[in-house]
Amino acid sequence: MPASAARKEAKRERMLDAAVLEIARHGYFGTTVSSIARRAGVADGTIYLYFKSKEDVLVSIFQRAMQQFIGEAQHIVDDHGAGAEEKFRRTVALHLSLLGENRDLAVIFQVEFRHTLHVLELLSRSRIRDYLALIARVVQQGKDEGVFRPEVDTLLAAKVVFGVLDEMATDWVLSRKNIRLASRAEPVSDLLLGGLRIS
Amino acid sequence: MPASAARKEAKRERMLDAAVLEIARHGYFGTTVSSIARRAGVADGTIYLYFKSKEDVLVSIFQRAMQQFIGEAQHIVDDHGAGAEEKFRRTVALHLSLLGENRDLAVIFQVEFRHTLHVLELLSRSRIRDYLALIARVVQQGKDEGVFRPEVDTLLAAKVVFGVLDEMATDWVLSRKNIRLASRAEPVSDLLLGGLRIS
């Protein structure tokens, strides 16, 4: 029998999965704690044994996803064998694949997290900054290698890249068409690299 | 004496202004209809003589702002004397100035409009598409003039541009620092034009 800690963890995951599904479909304010509990197969009260509040569930969804996200991006950026351009392309592709493979999660990231300045600040202060810093490191490496234009502001460039990826994801979430989000990776990388490269 | 139609219109404007203020400060779900009424100096019920529902107030804020926005952008794009690059720079500057000059409105645009897929879809279907089309026309003109790379997808490029502007605005809204949003126009234009231009 598995340690009860592991079973508790699995139950928590089930609740988070249920919440992702419900919130993606009905929005944060349209989702009731009861509906999350029902889908997770637990009682309403049980949610409160695992989370402080409904908002804490939302924040936990963000934290879990962001951990995976940053973990994988870290890998790419830390790869000593790769050049800046290759890392750039891989990071763009990673961002678009992770969101593109889980539409419910993408909906939550692109739409539901932005509910209120309050929540957004709470979240963006922490992890998004880390993520931006990773992108900035790739840009910096490109400048160091002499392939990216030295006069561009590194952090500004990172925000530009993030903004483009974010818009691609939002557009994909809102559009009915069945393209794969990841298919945008190449043209988007081309366009952005065109702006960064020394011509 | 002004036709009563004009006074009604002025009252409607007052309510919208009050709503912008309240919603920017407390978020859409944190704002009560009562608080909007109080700030506008009318009774709760009066709101419902001018708007179908609370959501309709939000949508009306969007419609009013977007009309101004698109009107001014139209001007720039229709200017026959200007080249694509100049129009491009002017459009970028317009976007960042209009939002940068009214932080409350910017908060609503960057944060509050996104609270549910429902509202977002409602809105994005209509006006944002028009706006994207305007940007696309500038890109197309650049290709026609032979200064922008012909192989870039025009609509994709427009979305990229929009995404970058959107991210700049969100970043500005969330950051405490007191830079002017419009000061980003030049470096951002440079970066984007670098990606679009034939090198």
Add this chain to the structure above:
DNA sequence: GGGGAGTAATTGAGTAGCCATTCATCTTCT
């Protein structure tokens, strides 16, 4: 130019519904 009938606009207290959270009770583990 003012009185007043008729209409339009406004008011705000009340209603109805919703839902996050709690906790006394029960079930399952060790």
Add this chain to the structure above:
DNA sequence: AGAAGATGAATGGCTACTCAATTACTCCCC
């Protein structure tokens, strides 16, 4: 047996929206 975990009905607070009552306009006639 005792502890730990889970349950779900009940509670309390909140607020969008309604509507009967009131006030403000308009305009016509003297």
